[in-house]
Amino acid sequence: MASIPQDAIEFPISDRVFLEPHLPPKDGSTRSPDKPFTTLTFATSLDSSLALSPGARTVLSGPQSKAMTHYLRSRHDGILVGVGTAVADNPGLNCRIVGVGGYGGSGDLEGQPRPVVIDPAARWDYSEESKLFQLCRQGRGRAPWIITARRDLPVEKQALLQKYGGRFISLDMSVEEVSEGGKEAGHHRINWNDLLVVLRSNGLRSVMVEGGGHVINTLLEPSSMPLIDRGVVVSPARRFDESGQPVSAARLANVKWYPFGEDVVLCGKVKV
Numbered sequence: 001m002a003s004i005p006q007d008a009i010e011f012p013i014s015d016r017v018f019l020e021p022h023l024p025p026k027d028g029s030t031r032s033p034d035k036p037f038t039t040l041t042f043a044t045s046l047d048s049s050l051a052l053s054p055g056a057r058t059v060l061s062g063p064q065s066k067a068m069t070h071y072l073r074s075r076h077d078g079i080l081v082g083v084g085t086a087v088a089d090n091p092g093l094n095c096r097i098v099g100v101g102g103y104g105g106s107g108d109l110e111g112q113p114r115p116v117v118i119d120p121a122a123r124w125d126y127s128e129e130s131k132l133f134q135l136c137r138q139g140r141g142r143a144p145w146i147i148t149a150r151r152d153l154p155v156e157k158q159a160l161l162q163k164y165g166g167r168f169i170s171l172d173m174s175v176e177e178v179s180e181g182g183k184e185a186g187h188h189r190i191n192w193n194d195l196l197v198v199l200r201s202n203g204l205r206s207v208m209v210e211g212g213g214h215v216i217n218t219l220l221e222p223s224s225m226p227l228i229d230r231g232v233v234v235s236p237a238r239r240f241d242e243s244g245q246p247v248s249a250a251r252l253a254n255v256k257w258y259p260f261g262e263d264v265v266l267c268g269k270v271k272v
């Protein structure tokens with residue numbers, strides 16, 4: 001057996017049982033033939049925050065639920081975050097569970113998910129020192145795919161990605177005009193259906209969406225929420241019924257709560 005890095009995490013078999021009904025089927029089958037099984041997962045504090053302040057890397061999960069996150073990662077082909085999270089957290093986006101590739105498993109990257117970063121304007125200023133690429137060099141993680149609307153991609157950025165087996169994937173996105181501090185600005189808006197189709201056509205049979213806030217809130221909008229197979233809710237935009245009364249933005253079916261170390265884990269099926 002290959003040596004196991006010191007940051008490897010154990011996730012006991014007994015703790016895996018409750019998660020199984022919420023996970024992508026092991027045979028790779030999906031509800032829809034052209035899209036991956038999509039799980040939305042994130043940690044939230046009692047006051048419903050993802051982080052202490054916008055863009056601050058914040059550890060909310062206790063050790064057991066962090067281990068659960070890593071186990072979930074091992075069960076998905078891809079992990080998706082927005083560029084806000086990539087910039088704020090400098091994340092590894094790999095899986096540290098003992099037995100996956102790079103953590104005592106086979107020498108290759110078996111069980112290691114593909115990081116996917118939504119970065120419409122290609123603003124993420126990654127380098128050789130970014131944690132993701134350090135892990136690639138150590139054989140403990142895969143290089144990211146970056147989903148972008150930009151066509152004129154910087155050559156050096158492309159070269160660095162390619163060196164580690166990552167790449168940019170171009171996707172058409174609409175641009176929304178918004179007013180920011182009195183100034184007009186254009187914000188890209190991804191079509192989640194298109195994105196999932198592209199990820200499936202690139203070989204991902206399952207995707208775990210981790211955050212951050214903008215990613216979660218747009219995925220939970222009524223038009224894209226049906227694309228989620230499993231997940232929970234944080235703070236999506238308000239919805240109103242025909243008479244203008246506010247209605248809850250998302251509800252879950254088959255809800256299960258599991259006390260887990262110092263945290264509580266909520267799993268469910270998004271009810272459309």
Ligand SMILES: NC(=O)C1=CN([C@@H]2O[C@H](COP(=O)(O)OP(=O)(O)OC[C@H]3O[C@@H](n4cnc5c(N)ncnc54)[C@H](O)[C@@H]3O)[C@@H](O)[C@H]2O)C=CC1
Pocket residue numbers: 041042043044049050051053054055056057058060081082083084085086088089118119120121173188189190191210211212213214215216218219
């Ligand atoms: N507690 C948790 O489980 C997690 C917490 N976080 C936290 O979330 C914070 C980052 O959240 P945000 O700033 O909201 O950043 P984000 O990670 O949601 O990224 C936002 C950016 O990604 C792109 N993007 C996202 N959704 C898009 C869409 N539908 N269409 C087009 N482009 C899109 C845009 O460029 C946007 O500016 C950080 O503090 C991070 O630590 C992040 C992941 C998980």
Ligand SMILES: Nc1nc(O)c(N)c(N[C@@H]2O[C@H](COP(=O)(O)O)[C@@H](O)[C@H]2O)n1
Pocket residue numbers: 042043057058059060061065066069081085086089090091092093094210211
């Ligand atoms: N499960 C979970 N709990 C928290 O408290 C978190 N802040 C996060 N964040 C997500 O994990 C990424 C960082 O971890 P790695 O370096 O990849 O191990 C971060 O980017 C968020 O996606 N998750």
